[in-house]
Amino acid sequence: DGGITQSPKYLFRKEGQNVTLSCEQNLNHDAMYWYRQDPGQGLRLIYYSQIVNDFQKGDIAEGYSVSREKKESFPLTVTSAQKNPTAFYLCASSIDLANNEQFFGPGTRLTVL
Amino acid sequence: AQRVTQPEKLLSVFKGAPVELKCNYSYSGSPELFWYVQYSRQRLQLLLRHISRESIKGFTADLNKGETSFHLKKPFAQEEDSAMYYCALGRTSGSRLTFGEGTQLTVNP
Numbered sequence: 001d002g003g004i005t006q007s008p009k010y011l012f013r014k015e016g017q018n019v020t021l022s023c024e025q026n027l028n029h030d031a032m033y034w035y036r037q038d039p040g041q042g043l044r045l046i047y048y049s050q051i052v053n054d055f056q057k058g059d060i061a062e063g064y065s066v067s068r069e070k071k072e073s074f075p076l077t078v079t080s081a082q083k084n085p086t087a088f089y090l091c092a093s094s095i096d097l098a099n100n101e102q103f104f105g106p107g108t109r110l111t112v113l
Numbered sequence: 114a115q116r117v118t119q120p121e122k123l124l125s126v127f128k129g130a131p132v133e134l135k136c137n138y139s140y141s142g143s144p145e146l147f148w149y150v151q152y153s154r155q156r157l158q159l160l161l162r163h164i165s166r167e168s169i170k171g172f173t174a175d176l177n178k179g180e181t182s183f184h185l186k187k188p189f190a191q192e193e194d195s196a197m198y199y200c201a202l203g204r205t206s207g208s209r210l211t212f213g214e215g216t217q218l219t220v221n222p
Contacts, residue, residue, distance in 0.1 A: 033209070040122060042199060043157075043212040058209065090157065100145050100203035100210060104157040 003027065004105035006091050011110045013078070013085070021076045021108045023091035029103070030096040032074035036060060037088040037107070046089075049074055050097040078110060086112045115140045117202045117213035125219045126190050134185040134216045136174075136200030146176055146183040147201040147210070157199070160185075170194070190220045 004025045013019045025032065031050045035043040045058030049068040063082025068074055074093075078085045088109050092102040116139045126132050138144060148160040161169045163176040163183060174185045183200060200213040 035212075040214060042117075042119075042214040045209055045211075048209055092157075097208060100147065100208075101159055101162065102210060103159075106156045 004091060004093055004103055006089075006105040006108050008108060009106070011108055013110065013112050015112055016080045018077055018079050019110065021078065021089055021091075021110070023074045023076065023105060024072055025074075025091075025093045025103075025105075026072060027093055027103065028071070029093035030071070031094045031099075032068070033092040033094075033102065034058075034064070034066065034074070034076045035090040035092065037090055043090065046076065048097075085110055115202050115211040117200050117211050119198075119200055119213035119216050121216050122214065123217050123219070125221060127221050128192055129189050132187050132190040132194070132218065132220070134198050134200075134218065136183045136185065136213060138181050138183065138200075138202045140181075140202060140204075142204055144176070144178075145203045146174070147203070148172070148174055148183075148185050149199045149201055149212075151197040151199070153196070160198070190218075192220045192222060194218060195220045 007022045033048040034046040037043050044060050046064050047066040049055035052071050055066050065077045090107050091105040094102045118137045146163040150160040151157045172187045176183050197215050197217050199215045201210045203210045
């Protein structure tokens with residue numbers, strides 16, 4: 001089954017802990033993205049990467065970090081510095097940054113206890 | 114700066130009625146506009162893009178550069194159209210997308 005996978009589906013974290021969300025794609029896409037989805041605020045871009053070993057901050061990068069060591073993988077770490085981390089996180093990919101059509105994963109719901 | 118506005122957070126219509134979801138954008142360059150849809154318990158997916166000029170599931174959207182709008186329309190709404198709809202803006206040269214706040218459409222029987 002091709003596409004984008006995210007794990008886990010639900011994640012619980014205690015305050016003060018870092019947590020890493022997984023995103024994997026087998027579409028051979030160069031570009032990958034992380035969004036945060038909050039009710040009434042739409043999708044806000046956290047980080048994006050157009051190629052391996054390269055990534056750029058989006059609109060709300062503070063308190064988050066990413067890596068892109070492999071083309072297929074773009075994990076997102078939510079650090080303890082993120083003030084309001086409880087949200088739904090979506091990963092997406094596109095053929096490259098020049099192609100605007102993005103394909104989305106199923107999402108991870110992060111809850112901070 | 115790129116900006117997308119969807120003025121209606123919630124929209125409710127009856128089955129068979131026409132529906133229009135509004136989207137306005139601000140961008141000084143050459144825009145590329147999209148509508149994405151998220152059905153209940155499904156992932157976000159592309160519904161249509163203005164450059165393809167297609168009709169998908171009976172929905173159409175026309176880019177109006179004069180009014181900087183990209184409204185989504187369907188003449189006869191169906192219950193299965195109930196979903197969250199997001200308008201998104203990109204550049205024709207490609208780049209990150211800017212999403213609107215979303216409109217939750219409910220089609221009542």
